[in-house]
Each structure stands twice: as structure tokens, then as C-alpha cells.
Amino acid sequence: MGAISGVRAAAYEVPTDLPEADGTLAWESTTAVVVRVEAERSAGLGWTYAPAAAAALVNEVLAEVVRGGDAMDVPRLWSAMVAQVRNAGRPGVAGYALSAVDVALWDLKARLLGLPLARLFGLARERVPVYGSGGFTTYADDVTARQLRGWVHEQGIGRVKIKIGESWGRFPERDLHRIAQARHVIGPDAELYVDANGGYTAKQAIRQAGRMGEHDVRWFEEPVSSDDLPGLRLVRDRAEPDVTAGEYGCDAAYFTRMCREQAVDCLQIDAGRCGGYTGWFAAAAIAAGHNLQVSAHCAPHLHLPAAVATMNVRHLEWFHDHVRIESELFEGAADPAGGELRPSEEPGHGLRLRDRVAERYRVA
Numbered sequence: 001m002g003a004i005s006g007v008r009a010a011a012y013e014v015p016t017d018l019p020e021a022d023g024t025l026a027w028e029s030t031t032a033v034v035v036r037v038e039a040e041r042s043a044g045l046g047w048t049y050a051p052a053a054a055a056a057l058v059n060e061v062l063a064e065v066v067r068g069g070d071a072m073d074v075p076r077l078w079s080a081m082v083a084q085v086r087n088a089g090r091p092g093v094a095g096y097a098l099s100a101v102d103v104a105l106w107d108l109k110a111r112l113l114g115l116p117l118a119r120l121f122g123l124a125r126e127r128v129p130v131y132g133s134g135g136f137t138t139y140a141d142d143v144t145a146r147q148l149r150g151w152v153h154e155q156g157i158g159r160v161k162i163k164i165g166e167s168w169g170r171f172p173e174r175d176l177h178r179i180a181q182a183r184h185v186i187g188p189d190a191e192l193y194v195d196a197n198g199g200y201t202a203k204q205a206i207r208q209a210g211r212m213g214e215h216d217v218r219w220f221e222e223p224v225s226s227d228d229l230p231g232l233r234l235v236r237d238r239a240e241p242d243v244t245a246g247e248y249g250c251d252a253a254y255f256t257r258m259c260r261e262q263a264v265d266c267l268q269i270d271a272g273r274c275g276g277y278t279g280w281f282a283a284a285a286i287a288a289g290h291n292l293q294v295s296a297h298c299a300p301h302l303h304l305p306a307a308v309a310t311m312n313v314r315h316l317e318w319f320h321d322h323v324r325i326e327s328e329l330f331e332g333a334a335d336p337a338g339g340e341l342r343p344s345e346e347p348g349h350g351l352r353l354r355d356r357v358a359e360r361y362r363v364a
Contacts, residue, residue: 002071002112006038007063009100011052012361014325018143020136023165023199030321031363032329033058033097034353037104039071044108045330045353047302048272049322050096052364057097061088066101071112074105078278091250095273102276103302107348116350118343121277121309127340128307130300131193134320135162135182144178145185147320152186157318157339159191161219164208165199172204176211183215193219194241200224202231209239217241221268232263242266246283247297249274255283259290266314270297271306280306288312301326301334304341305349316341326351329358 013031020027033054035046048054065080081101085094110117132151135144144162151157162182164175175194183192194217200208205223220241224231226248236243246268249255255274258264267287271280280303287294293314296303299322307313318336327333330351334341344350 002039002042002108004037004039004067004069004071004108007035007058007066007101009033009035009055009058009097010358010362011055011364012329012358013052013363014328014361016321017324019138020321021138021166022136022163022195023197024168025197026138030325032325033100034329034358035100035104036353037066037071037101037108039108040112042108042111044071044104044106044111044348045351046100046102046104046107046276047299048096048100048103049299050093050100050272054093054097054100055364057085057088057094058101061085061094062097062101066105071105071108074102074109075278077105078102078275082275095250095275099272099274099276099279102278103271106277111348114347116343116345117305117348118308121305123308124311124313125308127342128304128313129159129315129340130157130318130336131159131161131191131315132157132320133161133195133298133317135160135178137163137166141178141181145181148182148185151318152190155337155339157336158189159193159315159339160186161193161195161221161317163197164194165196167199169196169200169204172208175208179212179215179217188216191218192216193221195221196223198222198225198228202228202234205235206238209235209241213240219244219266221245222247226258229258229261229263233261236263236265244268244295247273249283251275251279252282252286255286259286259292264292267292267294268297269294270299271303272299277306281310284310284312298322299326300341301330301349301351304334305343308343329354329361
């Protein structure tokens with residue numbers, strides 16, 4: 001059933017609404033690579049956030065092993081893609097490209113069966129909590145306050161995250177000022193999260209965690225580089241907030257190492273990087289085997305169908321950049337009002353590319 005007849009990818013670069021930065025990187029645009037997979041007059045849609053080179057890799061390397069395959073046999077096609085990119089290097093651009101194709105394949109399968117993707121996976125819950133994510137280090141105080149106020153007081157999202165670790169941890173006092181401001185804006189009841197994007201050293205992160213304790217920070221994301229598993233473990237052992245990382249994981253071995261080293265309290269997974277939905281469920285199972293919850297990193301509409309089908313999911317990141325992009329490029333965007341998302345009841349993940357809008361941003 002459903003021989004795959006077409007595979008193609010394109011890249012779209014969308015400018016930010018304001019200059020953005022975190023602890024270790026600055027940017028003024030974000031590139032989405034969108035994949036379309038066709039079979040029997042149906043089409044599945046997948047995407048990732050990656051350099052435009054990922055689109056070329058789909059078209060030039062992955063398409064040949066997917067085209068002609070059975071749309072029902074997604075795991076077999078996933079394995080063929082993993083083998084195909086062996087010499088290109090699975091982590092990084094090749095893994096991101098593979099992830100976008102896998103998402104498109106699962107979406108196609110669900111559409112061919114006439115099922116919502118979440119129902120194809122099997123629901124573990126009806127909805128998933130979200131947290132508002134942004135608060136970039138480049139933002140002036142009034143911009144950050146307006147963003148946080150919108151999530152908490154207007155949309156009813158009870159969890160928010162800001163970026164800290166500015167300029168590789170060179171401005172810890174400003175980080176603390178911004179944390180204090182965030183708590184003041186959101187009030188005492190909302191949960192406050194911070195993300196250093198690996199900008200601190202381990203001892204610096206421990207000191208900062210102690211100083212931000214008065215503001216009841218619950219989530220300390222990448223206090224040190226996610227490659228520094230001993231450093232993450234040290235911060236986890238000594239800091240009050242939950243320590244989290246995992247967004248750069250590309251395969252099961254990566255997540256196994258992070259969990260085995262007891263480096264995190266909650267494992268982050270990005271289906272746009274780790275091998276699509278197939279990779280997501282493998283990573284979630286690894287976390288469950290280590291008695292850990294998982295959290296979806298960015299790309300909220302991509303993660304939603306998988307998140308509600310995952311028993312050990314904690315929440316999903318309502319990331320400012322990707323919310324803007326997905327709401328503009330796709331029809332069918334979800335509403336986070338009340339702090340939770342429900343999956344679409346339409347076949348597949350329920351999103352459709354707005355071709356005319358997308359063409360304005362096309363780069364490859």
C-alpha cells in the first residue's frame with residue numbers, strides 16, 4: 001500500500017522580528033527545511049530547523065532510498081536512510097535532513113490511513129503542557145517583560161523560560177537582574193525557567209544557581225555545554241533547579257550516554273535532529289528506562305503529535321522563533337491558551353504549507 005513516488009525538500013529563511021542571542025550565539029534569521037513526500041495522491045509534510053544544505057542532502061542523497069518504498073514501512077525506510085548517510089556523518093546536517101524526511105513519512109502514513117497522527121501513535125494523554133520560551137539576552141527589559149506578560153497573563157501559560165549566560169557567562173550580574181525582573185513580571189505562581197546554552201563553567205553555574213534561588217527558578221537548561229557530562233552531573237548534584245539538556249542529541253547512543261551518566265533531571269529531545277518521530281520514541285524509551293521524563297525542544301507543532309503519545313513527557317517548548325515561523329508558513333497552527341496544546345483531529349499532523357507565503361522566504 002502506498003509506493004512513494006516523490007521526495008523533495010526546500011529551505012526557507014525567515015528573519016527574526018528583533019535581533020536575538022543566547023549565552024553563546026547571536027542570529028537574525030532562522031532557516032526551516034521542509035520536506036514533501038508523496039504517494040497515491042497524498043503527501044506528507046516534515047520539517048526541521050537547519051542550514052539550507054539539509055534540503056540539498058534530502059534531494060541528492062536521501063530521496064533515492066526513500067522513493068519507491070512502501071509508505072507503511074517507515075522503520076524500514078528510516079533504517080535505509082541511516083545507512084545512506086553513513087559516510088556523510090549521521091550527527092548534524094545529515095541527521096537533521098533524515099529527521100525531516102521521517103516526520104514527512106509518518107505524516108504521509110497517517111494521511112493514507114485517514115488518521116490523525118497522534119491517534120496513529122496512540123494517545124497517552126489528550127493534551128500536553130507548554131512553556132513560553134524566549135527572553136533573549138539581546139532584549140531590553142521592556143521587551144522581555146512584554147513577552148513574559150503575554151504568555152502568563154494573557155494566554156494563561158504557567159511556565160516561562162528566558163536566556164541567560166550572556167556572552168559565555170561574562171555578565172552574571174545582568175543575568176541575575178533579568179531573572180529577578182522575570183519573576184517580578186510573572187508573579188509568584190508561574191514557574192520560571194532559565195537556559196544558559198552552555199555559557200557557564202560548572203562552578204560558575206553552581207554559584208549562579210545559589211544566587212537565583214530566591215527567585216524560585218525550577219529549570220536550569222544547559223548550565224554547561226551538553227558535551228560536558230561530568231560538569232552537568234556536578235551542577236545537577238549541587239543545584240536546586242532541575243538540570244536539563246539533550247537538544248543536540250542525534251542518535252540513541254547520545255541519549256544513552258547522557259542518561260547513564262545521570263547528567264540530567266529531565267531529558268530534552270528534538271525530533272527535528274534526533275531522527276524524526278522514530279528517533280523521538282527511541283529517546284523517550286531510553287529516558288523511561290532511566291526513570292526520567294522528557295521535554296520536547298522547540299518546533300512545537302512538529303512535536304505535538306508525538307508528545308501526547310509519550311507516557312513520560314513533561315512538557316513542550318513554545319519557542320518564540322518557531323511559533324512565528326510555523327504559524328506563518330503552515331495552516332493549522334495550535335492555540336496555547338490555558339498553557340496546554342491539543343493535537344489536530346485532521347489526518348496526519350494537520351498542518352499544510354502555505355505555498356505562496358513560503359515562496360517569499362525560499363532560499364534553496
